[in-house]
Amino acid sequence: MCNSIYKKEVVRVRHHFQQQHQNHVLLDGLKSKWWIWDSIVKDVSISMEYIHAYLERTQKFECGLGEFGQYCPVCLALHQHLLDCSETAALTHAAVFKGYYYKMCGQSHLERFLSSPDQYVAPGCPRSLPQAPLLPSRLTEIQVKNRFPQQAELKGFCPVTYLDGKQRYEALVRGRMEYAVDYRERIFFCETKQKQDKFMRTPEAYWDQKLPSKVPPLDEPVPITALPLQGYLEQSVAVPLIKAMTAAGCLRPKYPFLSVQRSALLYVALYLKAFNHKSTDYTRQKYKKKVALLEEDCALIPYLSSVMREKFRPPGELPIDFQFKLNKFLALGELPGASDLL
Known part of the structure; x- marks a missing residue:
């Protein structure tokens, strides 16, 4: 587990330290601890020497941003492009010239600048940076x-x-x-x-353009409450209602002691509550159980009609669960109504 997480994260960690600090060094873990210690001390010493040398140069020249600021002078001179390099915090493509440093957009432009810096800084540069x-x-x-x-x-x-x-x-x-x-x-x-x-x-x-006299209309959203009744129902409850009615049409529920119309309405109401994505998980699970219970109760009528024929059948010839389902069917007739299921 730890090894898989390491392999997954080490690439991003290595890229971060190499990009931001340029101080990521690979060491051979199979070597002895003394060899690893000496290697670490050596690499840290080299890195500190670079830092000290850089600080000495900056103090000596009072190094700061040149006249181009964070913009690449090579892009401005060659293509008249204002390429802002401020988003790159690293100084990988930066160069110091006459006590100031300049940031370039890439390695190729850095090499151009280093080969002939006088062509890209004042007074030899063909273009200067515009005012703020x-x-x-x-x-x-x-x-x-x-x-x-x-x-x-x-x-x-x-x-x-x-x-x-x-x-x-x-x-x-x-x-x-x-x-x-x-x-x-x-x-x-x-x-x-x-x-x-x-x-x-x-x-x-791009800044100084004129629009034609005729332009496309604004794509302003129409509030759903501003629609007429048919449009409001279509945009709000049409899809879940179609799904509920389709499920009712496939099941054709007939609840004991209720009419077909009332049984269908009861099933649709429970179905909408059970599959309402805006409700909580607890509420959806609660009504899904009620839908399953309703489907089970609706199955009592076809079951009893198939078992209870015109001819009398002795209790021993009846199914084992017949008496239980018959009692449940009769008990449903004593309930106040379908409101208990909602």
């Missing part, structure tokens, strides 16, 4: 609601889907609040996470 008000930022649903009564631009349609769809009517797709973006103090809703990332990279291409 011109940088896009992601918004949470709470932040969007706190900015009420400000409304989303493009009436909530996704700007990326609309432009990529060549601004056709079919490309007018509603965005979602969970993928909201703030740009130039305006709110934009994107359709998916991928569309949101695309807007964040090149906001200038």
Whole structure:
């Protein structure tokens, strides 16, 4: 059991420490404890040397973020993309140059930066980072609601889907609040996470669009209580009621001393209570037992009619349970009514 849990969790644990701290080291557990101890001391010493060297460099250069902040300077220079690297806490793809460090989006861009850093930082960089008000930022649903009564631009349609769809009517797709973006103090809703990332990279291409005079209507949900009676019943109880009536039609219940109509209504009522998914487990189990009891009582009439023929049969020729079921049938006639079952 412990071994299976270890195999299941060790991959994620290894990935976490390697991604966040770069300090995951594999050791041979078949070696002696002294060998393992020496290996641990050696690896920890190397790691501490790296940390001390890094702290010395940062203190010497007073290292801080460069003029590009958390944005990749290589993406900005080559593709004019604003690729925010702040979501990656690790400095795996970071480089220090002239007392400042710069974060790159990947290994290939890190190698480009290290080969010729002067091409990607001021004054040799072809493009500079826009001012803070011109940088896009992601918004949470709470932040969007706190900015009420400000409304989303493009009436909530996704700007990326609309432009990529060549601004056709079919490309007018509603965005979602969970993928909201703030740009130039305006709110934009994107359709998916991928569309949101695309807007964040090149906001200038998507923010200034005009909607056509005719747009799709709002998909506002209709409250179920606002429907007419037939529609309300159809949307609320149609499916469970059909199942209950189908079960009653298959069983054709006839409760002793009750009419066929009243027997069917009683069975449908118990069936709806027994299979109501909004009830508690205790309530459902309680009424399922009552449904089973009702089915058992309804079976008394066909049973007794098949045993009690016109000709007299001696008690010895009758089934063993005949007297018990006959007494139960007669006892049901003395009950006040079917309300005891509900």
